[in-house]
Amino acid sequence: MKKLLVALLVAAFAFPAAAFGADTIKIGFNIPLTGDIPKVGEMSKDAAEMLKEKVNGAGGLDVGGKKYMLDFVYVDNEAKAESAVNAALKLIEGEKVLAMVGPQGSGRAIPAAEVANNNKTVMISGWSTNPKTTLDRPYVFRACFLDDFQGPVAAKFATEQLKAKKAAVLFDVASDYPKGLSEFFKKDFEKLNGPGSVVAYETFTTKDVDFSAQLTKIIKAKPDVLFTPQYYNEVPLIVKQARELGYTGPILGSDSWGSAELMALCGDDCKGQYFVTHYAAAGAKGATKEFIDAFNAKFKQIPDDVGALTWDATGMVLAAIQKMGAISGDLPKDREALRNAMATMRDYAGITGKMSFDGKTGDPIKCAVIVKISDKGEFTFHESVCP
Amino acid sequence: MLETVIQQALNALQLGSYYSLIALGYCLVYGVLLLINFAHGDIFMVGAYIAFFAATYIMGQHALIPPNSPIMVKLVFAGFFALIVTAAVSFAIKKKPQAPGRKNYSYPAILGGIFITVTAAIYYWGQGMKLETGADKILVFAVTMPLTMILTSVVGVFIERVAYKPLRLKGANRLYVVITALMMGIILEYGNLSLLGTSRLSYPTLLPRVVFDVAGAKISITKLTAIAASFLMFALLQWIVTRTKLGMAMRAVSYDKFAVPLMGIPLDAVIVFTFFLGSSMAGMAGMLYAMNFPVLDPFMGALVGWKAFVAAVVGGIGDIRGAFVGGFLLAFLEVIVAAVFSSELRDLISFTILLGILTWKPTGLFGKPKTTKI
Numbered sequence: 001m002k003k004l005l006v007a008l009l010v011a012a013f014a015f016p017a018a019a020f021g022a023d024t025i026k027i028g029f030n031i032p033l034t035g036d037i038p039k040v041g042e043m044s045k046d047a048a049e050m051l052k053e054k055v056n057g058a059g060g061l062d063v064g065g066k067k068y069m070l071d072f073v074y075v076d077n078e079a080k081a082e083s084a085v086n087a088a089l090k091l092i093e094g095e096k097v098l099a100m101v102g103p104q105g106s107g108r109a110i111p112a113a114e115v116a117n118n119n120k121t122v123m124i125s126g127w128s129t130n131p132k133t134t135l136d137r138p139y140v141f142r143a144c145f146l147d148d149f150q151g152p153v154a155a156k157f158a159t160e161q162l163k164a165k166k167a168a169v170l171f172d173v174a175s176d177y178p179k180g181l182s183e184f185f186k187k188d189f190e191k192l193n194g195p196g197s198v199v200a201y202e203t204f205t206t207k208d209v210d211f212s213a214q215l216t217k218i219i220k221a222k223p224d225v226l227f228t229p230q231y232y233n234e235v236p237l238i239v240k241q242a243r244e245l246g247y248t249g250p251i252l253g254s255d256s257w258g259s260a261e262l263m264a265l266c267g268d269d270c271k272g273q274y275f276v277t278h279y280a281a282a283g284a285k286g287a288t289k290e291f292i293d294a295f296n297a298k299f300k301q302i303p304d305d306v307g308a309l310t311w312d313a314t315g316m317v318l319a320a321i322q323k324m325g326a327i328s329g330d331l332p333k334d335r336e337a338l339r340n341a342m343a344t345m346r347d348y349a350g351i352t353g354k355m356s357f358d359g360k361t362g363d364p365i366k367c368a369v370i371v372k373i374s375d376k377g378e379f380t381f382h383e384s385v386c387p
Numbered sequence: 388m389l390e391t392v393i394q395q396a397l398n399a400l401q402l403g404s405y406y407s408l409i410a411l412g413y414c415l416v417y418g419v420l421l422l423i424n425f426a427h428g429d430i431f432m433v434g435a436y437i438a439f440f441a442a443t444y445i446m447g448q449h450a451l452i453p454p455n456s457p458i459m460v461k462l463v464f465a466g467f468f469a470l471i472v473t474a475a476v477s478f479a480i481k482k483k484p485q486a487p488g489r490k491n492y493s494y495p496a497i498l499g500g501i502f503i504t505v506t507a508a509i510y511y512w513g514q515g516m517k518l519e520t521g522a523d524k525i526l527v528f529a530v531t532m533p534l535t536m537i538l539t540s541v542v543g544v545f546i547e548r549v550a551y552k553p554l555r556l557k558g559a560n561r562l563y564v565v566i567t568a569l570m571m572g573i574i575l576e577y578g579n580l581s582l583l584g585t586s587r588l589s590y591p592t593l594l595p596r597v598v599f600d601v602a603g604a605k606i607s608i609t610k611l612t613a614i615a616a617s618f619l620m621f622a623l624l625q626w627i628v629t630r631t632k633l634g635m636a637m638r639a640v641s642y643d644k645f646a647v648p649l650m651g652i653p654l655d656a657v658i659v660f661t662f663f664l665g666s667s668m669a670g671m672a673g674m675l676y677a678m679n680f681p682v683l684d685p686f687m688g689a690l691v692g693w694k695a696f697v698a699a700v701v702g703g704i705g706d707i708r709g710a711f712v713g714g715f716l717l718a719f720l721e722v723i724v725a726a727v728f729s730s731e732l733r734d735l736i737s738f739t740i741l742l743g744i745l746t747w748k749p750t751g752l753f754g755k756p757k758t759t760k761i
Contacts, residue, residue, distance in 0.1 A: 036684075038585030173731050204730045207690050209680040212398035213725040220391055233587055237680055244598055244607045245394070265589045265682055 024071045025061060025327070027317060028091030030102035030112055035079030036206075037231055039261045040104050043307040044126065046299050048072050048101070051314050061318055064326040070318075077103050077112075084108035088115040088123075096331060099124065099317050099338055104306055105231075105256075106130035106147075106177040113140040122338045124317060124362075126309035129255060130180045134362035139339050141362035143313035143355065144255070144278055145387075147177070151184025153368045153385045154252060154276050158225045159192045161370075161383075162250050162274075166199045168223035170214055170238060172230060173203035181229040181254055189227075199223050209237055215245050229254035236266035243269060250274065258305040263377040273373050278305040279352040280371050280381035288351040305352070312350035319348060390603035391726075397601065399722035400715070401610045401679070404617035407714030408672035409695035410702065411624060412665035414710035417699070419640050419661045420555075422564050426546060426571035428692010430666050433575055434539040434673025435683050439588055441538070442531045446591065528593040535674045536667040543666020544659055546571055552655075572689075579685040590681035613675040620668055621711045628707060633660060641705070701741050703754025712752060717741065 029048055033041040052070045060067035073095050077084035084103045091097050092115065099122040103109045109128035116123035117137040124141040125133060131148055134140045158164045167189050171178040186198045199221035202214035218226065219242075228238050228251060235257055242251065253275030262270060281292055281302045291311060295303040303311075320341040321327070327334055343362075348355045355364035367386040371379045409431055416424040550571050554564050597608045628634035636657045639647050648654045676691070677683055694717060702713025720737035728736065744752070 034580065034585050042585070202730070204725075205734070208730075209682075209687075210398070210402050212401070213395060213722045214730060216391060216394045216398060217726060233682055233684070236589070236682055240681070244596070244605065244610075246598070246605045261586060265587055267589065267592075 023060075023066075023068055025063075025068045025321060026071045026073060026095060026097045027314070028095055028097035028100040029072060029074045030077050030084060030087045030091060030100055030108075031074060031104060032079035032108070033074065033076040035077075036233060037079050037105065037259075039232070039259050039304075040079075040127070040306050041076065043260065043304055044102065044104060044310040045074055047295070047303060047307040047310040048074075048314055050295060050298060051311055051318075055318065061321065063322055063324065066326075068327065073097060077108055079105065079108065081108055081111050084112040085115055088112040092116065092119045092121045097121070098321070098331070098334060101126065101310065101313050101317065104128065104310075105175075106133060106180065107175045109133045109142075110176055113137050116140060120332065120339075121335050122317070122320075122342055124313045124342070126313040127255070127306050128177075130176050131363075132176070132180070137362065138343070139335075139362075141313075141316075141342055141357065141364075143309050143316060143350065143352070143364065145366055145368050146363055147181040148184050149387060150254060150276050150368060151181055152188040153370070154227060154254065155185050155188035155192060156385070157274065157276070157370055157383075158189065158227065158252055162225050162252070164224035164250075165193055166197055166221070166223045166225075167193075168200035168202070168218040168221060168226045169198060170200075170202045170204070170211065170218060170226065170228045170230075172206055172208075172234070174205040177256065178229045178254075182227070185227055185229070211238055211241050212245060215242050215247065218242075219245055219247050224249055226251045228252075229256060231256045232259035232262040232265065235262060236269065239266060239269045239273070252276075255305060258371065258379065260301055260304040263373070271373050271375055271377060274382065275371055275373075277369055277371050277379075279308050280369050280379055282374070282378040282380045287349070291351045308352050312348075312352050312355070315350060316342070316345060316348050316355070320345060393602055394604035395722050395726045396719075397604055397606050397610070399719045400614050401606075401718075402722065403715035403718030404613045405672050405676050405691060405714075406695045406698045406717055407617045407711045408620060408668050408675075409692060410699035410710035410714045411620065411707065412669045413696050413699040414702075414704055414707060415624070415637075415661050415665040418705040418707075419637050420551075420644075420658065421641075422551065422561060423568065423696070423704075424665070425565065425568040425692075425696075426550075426575060427568075427665070427669060428688040428690075428695065429572040429575040430539060430543050430546070430688070431669040431673045431676070431692055432579070432685065432688030433542050434535060434666075434670030435590075435677040435687065436579065436583075436588070436673075437538045437542075437670060438531060438535040438674035438677050439590055439683055441534045442527060442591055442593060445527050445530055524593050524595055531593065532671065532674060536670045539670025539673065540663045540667040543662045543669065547659065547662040552658075572692075576685050576689070583685070588683040590677040590683060592681070593678060609675075609678045613679060616671060616675055617711075617714075620671065621707070624664070624668075624707050627664070633657070637661060697738070697741060701744055701751055703751025706751070706753040706755075709751050709753030716752075 029044060031041040031044040032038060033045065049072070052072050055061050055070050060069045073091060075087040075090055077087045088100060091100050100116055101124055103112050104125060104127035106128040109125040110130060110132050113123055113133050117139045120139055122139050122141065124143060126143045128142055129144055129147045129150055131146050134142055158167055169182045169186060171182040173179055186201060190197050200218040200223060202218055204211055204214060226242060226247065226249060228235065230238060235253065239251055251273050253273065255275070255277040257275040258277040279288065284292055291308065292303060295307065320338055323341040324337045343357050343359050345357045353366045355366045357364060365387060367384050369384050370382040372382040374380045409427065412427050413424060416422055550567050551564055554567060594608050594612065599606050599611065628637060636652050639652060640654060640657050644654070695714060698713035698717040699710045701716065702709030702711070704710070717737065720740055721733050724733045724736045
């Protein structure tokens, strides 16, 4: 009886693998479905599911004349660095995926990228803007611009459009993304406005909710603009406390602000503020609009930049798979071929703009957008800044 | 310069008021039962969520009953809600009849039921407060606060009944009860996560945004409320413990748990009352916290609860003054380090100082070795 059961179990596990194994392409997603920024995980998953349905609905992905069905595996990294590493190992070694999408935030993407690179597996992060993610890692790519591009864009915008002579920065010193971006902003703002023009450079640590001590110091320094490259769950607290302590100037943010949940949490306080990001949902045209409309019809919400970037990141992986010409079934060989196809991608027309890889680094050449939060709470296009 | 000093002092007072309120809850339970209730930080989180649902319910924005649903649906819902709460309150408080002449503890249950009914009446009368005038907002605040405290204490007492009491009756070592408390905390966190999902809730603005100017320093009315509430609760607790019969019973239980029932003091009722007090303060802290930091998540109680526990220990756990002073001490240390040095060093320096205090006085600032606690 026991033997029969074991045999049945083995058959049950082996059968689907044998039946579909040859004709499916497995792609892993290393995303935060729980933890501090669950909205990021939800958006990533929704966008990926939509793309999968689109491709599978059309009969699968055409690689060299043969159709392959897509199989997406989602693993939760809880928005923690150590879980992201485990999730990456699970996907690469356990699930044997061809490529991994995510992690999205730099804090998780940097350690997970090390794992992917050591295992010679293509990883593409949709949202990680820290330079370290792809640095000296030939197997790691991204679908967004970098902090060393985003920092100068924010500094230039603050100086030219907001007419700021003095700036203050408030950021989480325990997280790679805000820390890196704040350093770039400071460097470029001081280049434009002279040394010492960043009058306050204050820090806090992850999970803090009370910023009044730091904001008191910032307000005392009388800055013209407050730059705070934090995530959507911290921005409402920072903005509200700054206003209560008497700060009246503009508050400038980074692409981490661009979550669909920001306005639900922040309300009126965030209206009229600006942030640097990847795309603006309000007033989009062409393929971007089609994506937004389809997403809105399916999930009853406007996709934020994580959703759009996940769509583009996954789309680029699929385009690269098609470029490979054929899938051999030998995993290390296919992963290697995919990496070469990715690295030489030219002018991929994504919904967040055109992207090209130069063959040397995994960083695309693409433009940034400055978004203004309108009085209706919509993220409206303000201007586009290209490298 | 003076302006900044006052501002930072106000910042520390505000932060300290949450630490104190939570530390008082730790302290009460420890004082009576010698049990470190590690679920307390999560009861604080539950309090914040209860405050959210209570406020949105009163304002008629509750997701369960859309504002434009038929009046019968609303009535049935409100009646059902009131019924559950009243039943829960009486379950928590009422005991099996024992010796004649015992106090009837179902009064609070009846009061709670009346309170809920009044809340429901206000809701139907106004068809949900629209929060247009300041008076409306203050009314919502005034109703939500006691409602939150009652409901949170029901949760606290329920946990005591379900998780701690069975172990106590079996005579389990205190260590096992402490581990149970840790597990209860995790159950509350992840229960919330699975029940409400992962997205954050935004607490509505209840009190009008009035900002006072104290010699150039700014303080909003919500912060001021938090500070005032912590001082009031401290005074109230001190009065209950030192001046009332119940307080005397609590001190007696703390002194000798086994002799007390022999004197005709209902041990269980005293314990339930202790949890009731402690949890209602956690609920109050949760609501005030949510009003000042209006982004709610299931893990919001873990770090704050943990810090408040440290504050209670440094103050001398078991002593009400100790918990109160300890909470403010920790807050002032944190703010001073963040203001003078940088916030990267905040926890390092402030906890090193606390460690120094404990080394110098292992029983905490107000603690006395081996005497009655509380």
